[in-house]
Amino acid sequence: MYNFDYVKPASVADAVAALQGEDAQAIAGGQTLIATMKQRLAQPRTLVDLTGITEMQGISVDGGVVSVGAGARHAEVAGSAEVRGAIPALADLAGKIGDPQVRNRGTIGGSIANNDPSACYPAAVLGLGATVVTNAREIAAADFFQGLYTTSLNEGEVVTAVKFPVAAAASWQKFEQPASRFSLVGVFVAKVEGEVRVAVTGASEEGVFRAAALEQALASDFSAAAVEGASVSSAGMIADLHGTPDYRANLVKVMTKRAVEAMS
Amino acid sequence: MPTVSMTVNGKAVASDVEGRTLLVDFLRENLRLTGTHVGCDTLQCGACVVHVNGDSVKACSMLALSAEGAEITTIEGIANPDGSLSVLQRAFQDHHGLQCGFCTPGMVMSAADLLKRNANPSEREVREWLEGNLCRCTGYHNIVKAILAAAAEMRGEKIAAE
Ligand code: FES
Numbered sequence: 157m158y159n160f161d162y163v164k165p166a167s168v169a170d171a172v173a174a175l176q177g178e179d180a181q182a183i184a185g186g187q188t189l190i191a192t193m194k195q196r197l198a199q200p201r202t203l204v205d206l207t208g209i210t211e212m213q214g215i216s217v218d219g220g221v222v223s224v225g226a227g228a229r230h231a232e233v234a235g236s237a238e239v240r241g242a243i244p245a246l247a248d249l250a251g252k253i254g255d256p257q258v259r260n261r262g263t264i265g266g267s268i269a270n271n272d273p274s275a276c277y278p279a280a281v282l283g284l285g286a287t288v289v290t291n292a293r294e295i296a297a298a299d300f301f302q303g304l305y306t307t308s309l310n311e312g313e314v315v316t317a318v319k320f321p322v323a324a325a326a327s328w329q330k331f332e333q334p335a336s337r338f339s340l341v342g343v344f345v346a347k348v349e350g351e352v353r354v355a356v357t358g359a360s361e362e363g364v365f366r367a368a369a370l371e372q373a374l375a376s377d378f379s380a381a382a383v384e385g386a387s388v389s390s391a392g393m394i395a396d397l398h399g400t401p402d403y404r405a406n407l408v409k410v411m412t413k414r415a416v417e418a419m420s
Numbered sequence: 421m422p423t424v425s426m427t428v429n430g431k432a433v434a435s436d437v438e439g440r441t442l443l444v445d446f447l448r449e450n451l452r453l454t455g456t457h458v459g460c461d462t463l464q465c466g467a468c469v470v471h472v473n474g475d476s477v478k479a480c481s482m483l484a485l486s487a488e489g490a491e492i493t494t495i496e497g498i499a500n501p502d503g504s505l506s507v508l509q510r511a512f513q514d515h516h517g518l519q520c521g522f523c524t525p526g527m528v529m530s531a532a533d534l535l536k537r538n539a540n541p542s543e544r545e546v547r548e549w550l551e552g553n554l555c556r557c558t559g560y561h562n563i564v565k566a567i568l569a570a571a572a573e574m575r576g577e578k579i580a581a582e
């Protein structure tokens with residue numbers, strides 16, 4: 157890993173200021189970024205550690221909204237009685253990311269800002285129609301994720317929290333790639349704000365997406381049979397040594413069926 | 421060079437480090453605490469697990485500077501104050517939970533975190549918890565047995581080793 161300057165600001169304002177520097181890069185739990193830097197695929201001049209910022213911590217439930225500070229570690233979300241009470245599927249998802257040690261470091265803000273096409277959190281953020289809060293604005297989930305490792309965050313903009321609407325029902329079903337523990341295919345199904353949403357991660361070359369055909373089928377008939385009758389195209393799905401596009405397209409249906417059954 | 425200070429196994433330590441110095445290198449190179457191992461360097465194997473403020477983390481993927489002010493416990497800090505093996509360490513010995521021993525410090529540190537959170541884990545919970553710890557020789561079975569036996573002993577029950 158190339159060397160860098162390291163700063164650990166105590167406030168969002170100081171972090172935003174530090175990120176104005178040339179080749180400055182934010183780091184949260186570092187469970188992706190440190191590996192990337194070791195491979196010299198990233199070489200920031202300044203690393204801005206966000207884990208000392210109290211305003212980015214904490215989880216609260218208020219008026220049908222679960223607010224999770226961007227600095228909340230996966231283990232905190234998984235272990236939060238408030239999250240489990242309001243959106244059990246969200247706690248489930250956090251509790252299945254990586255392994256216990258990764259969950260003790262990795263954060264929700266880091267996960268969504270990185271937008272790995274196989275990361276778990278983007279599925280919940282898109283599936284629940286959450287709002288991403290930054291130092292500058294609020295961004296709807298549908299506008300936030302912009303394809304492979306790309307988000308609508310501007311240079312130097314910091315995710316400070318994610319606000320999830322409480323769903324009437326939701327389920328997270330992950331088919332895990334056992335070596336990396338990422339989703340080979342993960343599906344988040346939610347009945348929220350009067351509609352059925354199906355968000356899929358791990359499958360598409362464009363990253364997380366909503367499976368429109370499955371949503372339509374489930375809107376009129378919320379059953380596994382309706383999923384069976386719908387068709388999921390393999391166009392644009394990831395092809396790698398773990399699975400072909402057709403395999404992934406099939407898994408999308410299988411995991412959606414499991415979610416629907418878990419919610420029925 | 422920036423200076424980092426933290427408490428390691430109850431002792432205050434401070435040292436100059438580079439930004440890129442990993443916590444595991446700080447422990448092994450600066451403090452000569454070589455019980456914490458590096459197997460993969462890429463978050464897979466868990467040989468580098470230590471406790472940071474009570475939580476098990478992989479020291480190969482945390483910067484030393486991020487641990488400023490933290491309380492760190494490594495495998496060297498796990499034995500009883502008189503130097504004898506802790507219940508958990510002895511259980512690994514009694515149940516043949518190690519062969520070459522390379523993964524063992526990480527296994528013990530990971531298991532210690534589990535038993536702090538869950539005094540009575542099921543076998544399945546132990547196996548799931550060890551997801552991030554790889555062992556290339558013992559085969560997990562005896563490691564799981566050792567952890568379950570240590571949990572029982574810490575609860576005041578006694579399970580005989582074979
Ligand atoms: S050396 Fe840290 S996980 Fe393998």
Ligand code: FES
Nearest residue numbers: 519521523555556
């Ligand atoms: S005892 Fe040899 S790797 Fe586990």
